[in-house]
Amino acid sequence: MEKRVVFHNKVLPYVLVAPQIIITLVFFIWPAFMALYQSVQQEDAFGLSTVFVGVENFKYIFTDPIYLNSIKVTMVFSLSVAAIAMSLSLLLAVMADRAIRGATAYKTFIIWPYAVAPVVAAVMWYFLFNPTVGMISFFLKAVGVDWNFTLKGGQAMLLVIIAAAWREMSYNFLFFLAGLQTIPKPFIEAAAIDGASPAKRFWTISLPLLSPTVFFLIVMNIVYAFFDTFGIIHAVTEGGPSEATNIMVFKIYHDSFEALDLGGSAAQSVILMFFVICLTVVQFRYIERKVHY
Amino acid sequence: MKKHKIILILAIVVLFVGINSAQAVTEIQWWFAHGGRLGEKVQSIVADFNKLQNKYKVVATFKGNYHDTMMAGIAAFRSKNPPHILQVFEVGTATMMAAKGAIKPVYEVMSEAGQPWDQNAYLSTVIGYYTTPEGKMLSMPFNSSTPVLYYNVDAFKKAGLDPDKPPKTWPEVADYAKKLVAAGYQGGFSTAWISWIHIENFGAWHNVPTGTKANGFEGLDTEFVLNSPLHVKHIQQLADWQKEKIFIYGGRRNKGNAKFSSGEVAMYTESSAGYAGFKKTSKFPFRTSMLPYWPDAAGAPQNTIIGGASLWVMAGHSKAEYDGVATFFNYISTPAVQADWHQFTGYLPITTDAYYLTKGQGVYDKKPGMETALKQMTLNKPTSNSRGLRFGNFVQMRAVMYDTLEAIFVGKTTAKKGLDDAVAKGNRLLRKFEKANK
Numbered sequence: 001m002e003k004r005v006v007f008h009n010k011v012l013p014y015v016l017v018a019p020q021i022i023i024t025l026v027f028f029i030w031p032a033f034m035a036l037y038q039s040v041q042q043e044d045a046f047g048l049s050t051v052f053v054g055v056e057n058f059k060y061i062f063t064d065p066i067y068l069n070s071i072k073v074t075m076v077f078s079l080s081v082a083a084i085a086m087s088l089s090l091l092l093a094v095m096a097d098r099a100i101r102g103a104t105a106y107k108t109f110i111i112w113p114y115a116v117a118p119v120v121a122a123v124m125w126y127f128l129f130n131p132t133v134g135m136i137s138f139f140l141k142a143v144g145v146d147w148n149f150t151l152k153g154g155q156a157m158l159l160v161i162i163a164a165a166w167r168e169m170s171y172n173f174l175f176f177l178a179g180l181q182t183i184p185k186p187f188i189e190a191a192a193i194d195g196a197s198p199a200k201r202f203w204t205i206s207l208p209l210l211s212p213t214v215f216f217l218i219v220m221n222i223v224y225a226f227f228d229t230f231g232i233i234h235a236v237t238e239g240g241p242s243e244a245t246n247i248m249v250f251k252i253y254h255d256s257f258e259a260l261d262l263g264g265s266a267a268q269s270v271i272l273m274f275f276v277i278c279l280t281v282v283q284f285r286y287i288e289r290k291v292h293y
Numbered sequence: 294m295k296k297h298k299i300i301l302i303l304a305i306v307v308l309f310v311g312i313n314s315a316q317a318v319t320e321i322q323w324w325f326a327h328g329g330r331l332g333e334k335v336q337s338i339v340a341d342f343n344k345l346q347n348k349y350k351v352v353a354t355f356k357g358n359y360h361d362t363m364m365a366g367i368a369a370f371r372s373k374n375p376p377h378i379l380q381v382f383e384v385g386t387a388t389m390m391a392a393k394g395a396i397k398p399v400y401e402v403m404s405e406a407g408q409p410w411d412q413n414a415y416l417s418t419v420i421g422y423y424t425t426p427e428g429k430m431l432s433m434p435f436n437s438s439t440p441v442l443y444y445n446v447d448a449f450k451k452a453g454l455d456p457d458k459p460p461k462t463w464p465e466v467a468d469y470a471k472k473l474v475a476a477g478y479q480g481g482f483s484t485a486w487i488s489w490i491h492i493e494n495f496g497a498w499h500n501v502p503t504g505t506k507a508n509g510f511e512g513l514d515t516e517f518v519l520n521s522p523l524h525v526k527h528i529q530q531l532a533d534w535q536k537e538k539i540f541i542y543g544g545r546r547n548k549g550n551a552k553f554s555s556g557e558v559a560m561y562t563e564s565s566a567g568y569a570g571f572k573k574t575s576k577f578p579f580r581t582s583m584l585p586y587w588p589d590a591a592g593a594p595q596n597t598i599i600g601g602a603s604l605w606v607m608a609g610h611s612k613a614e615y616d617g618v619a620t621f622f623n624y625i626s627t628p629a630v631q632a633d634w635h636q637f638t639g640y641l642p643i644t645t646d647a648y649y650l651t652k653g654q655g656v657y658d659k660k661p662g663m664e665t666a667l668k669q670m671t672l673n674k675p676t677s678n679s680r681g682l683r684f685g686n687f688v689q690m691r692a693v694m695y696d697t698l699e700a701i702f703v704g705k706t707t708a709k710k711g712l713d714d715a716v717a718k719g720n721r722l723l724r725k726f727e728k729a730n731k
Contacts, residue, residue: 042729045388046395047371049730060725066693066718132551150544151703238545239692241699258360259688260367260388261725 032273038266045260057267066243067251067268073157074247078225080161085168085221086214092169093176094202107177114170118228122235125163149237153244156237160245163236164229171224172217179213180206219283226276248272321617322376323353326362326602327436334637342624349617359385359602366607370395375607377618380435382602383422384687387509389605390431391685391730397606397615399622400429405612406619414626414644418596418670422681423603426510432603433622436640438566439597439666440490442482442585446578448559452476459582463530466560466585470539473559481539482560485547488694489600490562490584491527492519497679498584499523500592504723509683513727517684517719520712523590529708532701542702545695550574564600565666568639581662583669595679596672601640641666685726690719 007013039057043050061067089110096106113121128136131148140147149155183206191201207214230249233239239246239254248268256265327335332355339353356362359382366379381389389396403410412420412430423432442459449456452472460466470481484490496503501521509515534540541558543549553561554575562584563571571579586593606618624630631647634640636656642648648667651657657664673679684690697715700706706714 042725044391044729045367046392048392048394051729051731060721064721066696130551132549132555132557148542150548151542151699153703238695240545240695242696242703242705246696254692255689257364259686259692260363261686261689263729264725 035266035269035273038262039270040263041266042263045262053263057263058271060264061267061271066246069243070246070248070251073243073245074226074249077157077161077164077229077245077247078222081164081168081225081229082218082221084161085165085172086217088165089169089172090176093173093180094206096173096177097180107173110173111170113167114174116167118167118231119235121167122160122163122232125159125166125232126236129159149241151241153241156241156244160229160232160236163232164225168221168224172221175213175217176210179210183209215283219280222279223276226272248275318347318350319613319617321349321351321378321614321621323351323378323380323604323621324356324362324366324376325353325380326356326359326382328355328358331436331638334634338625338630338634341630342621345624346620349620351617351621366605370607370609373609375609377607377610377614378621379605379607380602381432381605383600383681384691386423386432386603386681387683387685387687387726390683391513391726395608396431397608397610398425398429398431399433399604399606400431402606402615403430403619403622406616408616408619408623410619410623414646416641416643416645416648416671418675419599419641419643421675422599426507432605433625434599434601434603434643435625436566436638437599437601437603437643438564438640439599439670440486440494440562440584441565441581441662441665441669442583443553443561443563443567443571443579443581445553445556445559445575446580448473448476448478448556448577452478452559456580459580460560460585461583462588463527463585464588467534467539470534470560471537474538478556478559479538480541480552480558481534482562483541483543483549483552483558484561485543485549485563485567486600487542487545487698488691491531491698492524492694493682494584494597495524495527497596497598497675498586498594499590500595500676500678501590502678503682504684507677508681509685510677510680513685513723513730515684515723517690517716517723519719520709520716523587525708525712527587528698528701528712532704532708535702542699553579565641565662566601566639568662581665583665583672592676592678594669594672596675597669598679598681599641599670636663639663641670684719684723685730686722689722693718693722 040052040054041050042053042057092110096103096110116124128134129147129149131137131150137147146152147155149159187205187209188201191205196204226247227249229247230253233245233247233250234253237245239250249272252265252268252272255261255268323339325332325335335353339351343350354376356365359380362379363381363385366375366381369375375395400412415430415434419434419437420430421428422437423434424430444456444459446456449469452469452475454469454472460469466482473481493503496508496519501523502508503519504515504517506512506515531540535542541549541552543552547563547567550561550563550567550570551574552558553563554571556575556577565581568581583594584597604622606615625634626644628644628646628650631642631644632650632654635642635647635651642651652664693715697711701708701711
């Protein structure tokens with residue numbers, strides 16, 4: 001039976017949802033339409049001359065090797081961040097779930113990074129790995145690694161992935177731990193009595209029951225890697241070296257706020273918006289079907 | 294009772310009107326981009342000006358870094374409430390110039406104010422960057438610097454090199470660097486602002502163009518030509534020098550400064566305005582000398598160009614306010630104010646008088662590094678290749694240059710191919726700017 005609240009007053013429900021709708025309209029829908037409008041204009045920084053150019057901004061972007069590269073970079077970056085942040089945090093959550101002594105301290109330490117602002121985290125990693133003064137790069141050099149992320153694209157990518165995943169792990173950990181704790185103990189105990197090994201129990205019982213959490217976190221992690229990692233890129237690599245970490249959201253920021261190319265960056269945001277809409281639809285339509293609730 | 298109240302109110306109104314007309318000071322808003330000690334210096338210049346007269350009151354507001362300040366000014370213009378004076382960095386010059394309805398050229402402000410003002414009092418190499426093709430001043434230079442070579446005196450001694458004879462040419466730099474590496478240093482030299490120093494200033498210093506149409510001064514239909522054989526030779530040489538550690542890439546902007554101050558490399562090309570920073574962070578004596586050049590290049594050494602920022606006057610204010618701006622500009626151009634600013638910050642003075650005043654005070658004898666930049670700027674009469682640069686979408690082009698140079702240094706591409714591609718990308722940006730600013 002579905003539970004249903006019935007309002008007798010016809011106006012009240014509209015009044016109650018109004019604040020949310022107004023906020024959504026003003027802060028989400030209206031700017032989105034402004035971006036759509038801007039994306040078909042070519043305008044100077046001061047708004048003195050505005051020319052309608054149709055799809056020209058989009059044409060420019062899709063023939064721009066810098067932009068095409070940034071799509072590729074974004075894919076590699078966000079998938080790696082999501083994969084690393086999720087797998088490591090799941091491992092930590094499983095261990096924390098089994099820990100008996102010092103579980104609270106253990107949990108606190110893992111959740112800690114989430115309290116650090118992305119830019120602060122980024123600057124910390126930047127200094128640790130700085131080729132001239134970094135502690136970690138000192139050790140890397142001592143073991144013979146030619147560490148110089150200001151020039152080597154792969155190393156720069158690795159560094160920003162670590163910095164982004166490190167922070168997101170705390171968030172994932174919280175959800176995984178909560179998810180694991182909702183799994184009824186009798187299931188696990190029954191399997192244990194039947195002689196299933198811990199690994200077997202995890203793969204056949206815990207993980208399927210965790211699938212709603214996993215699904216939710218995939219969505220959240222990809223969205224995080226797409227948008228919230230801007231501060232990390234900005235502080236550590238500025239998109240370099242040679243475009244190796246030039247993710248789409250950083251390029252939009254650079255083109256609009258630093259380079260003042262409003263039409264071009266609006267077109268890029270429209271594409272990014274479209275991208276995320278597609279991603280969400282795909283995730284909800286196809287991946288959600290495989291999820292047990 | 295009622296009557297009393299009305300009288301009281303009237304009295305108060307009269308009193309306030311009276312006070313207001315007695316203090317009819319015209320406020321001038323100035324948005325600037327200097328944090329820290331430089332910001333304090335800006336505020337003290339403004340405070341001195343406000344104390345000196347009571348007709349105008351300049352209110353200086355810190356708006357963040359160059360990008361933030363420019364964005365704030367543009368946003369304010371769009372919401373029809375711009376400041377009177379906006380500080381804009383040199384790469385934003387083309388954008389400001391093209392915004393004809395948004396700015397008021399400085400020469401207009403000065404002539405309309407009717408105050409004595411002579412453009413010839415300013416150092417032509419400094420104001421050249423900010424003038425029309427006919428040579429009229431569009432914005433007032435405020436903080437200008439030019440790149441020089443810094444070198445570590447201790448390291449030179451350790452490697453058996455004479456600190457009184459810094460390298461003059463790039464082949465000499467290579468020789469020195471080899472000796473420094475042999476003496477135990479990790480690298481010979483590195484650089485900050487690589488696109489500004491090793492492409493833009495490199496062109497001016499060797500008298501080769503960065504773009505057509507007098508580096509963009511004579512029209513928006515300019516095209517980049519920074520893939521000339523000389524550019525290719527220099528950049529390829531830098532890439533090749535990495536193998537012997539003669540050259541080490543230090544990262545974007547001035548992120549590599551620690552390479553010099555920590556002693557990793559013993560020579561470093563950086564803005565003359567970086568002097569104070571190195572003074573604070575390095576534990577060894579260092580000196581500066583002029584940028585090296587290629588001796589086989591016919592035009593070298595010519596003169597270098599500036600970086601930094603200038604003050605733009607925004608459109609849409611009253612005559613009285615513009616008179617205030619003119620008075621303030623005249624004040625900051627006085628030799629005393631300029632010389633003090635120059636000596637305090639290491640930025641170049643903007644007037645000839647300020648230069649001679651500083652020289653007369655014997656400052657250059659105590660800090661010889663300070664004069665290097667000036668000598669280098671004024672070495673020759675600027676040509677169309679060494680006056681300055683004026684390219685639209687130049688901020689994006691700088692990013693393209695970083696990406697290109699990094700690809701070359703890591704060996705992904707050659708200097709020839711990389712610079713050719715960069716020119717193609719840059720020309721697309723120029724055409725886009727041309728279209729948006731017709």
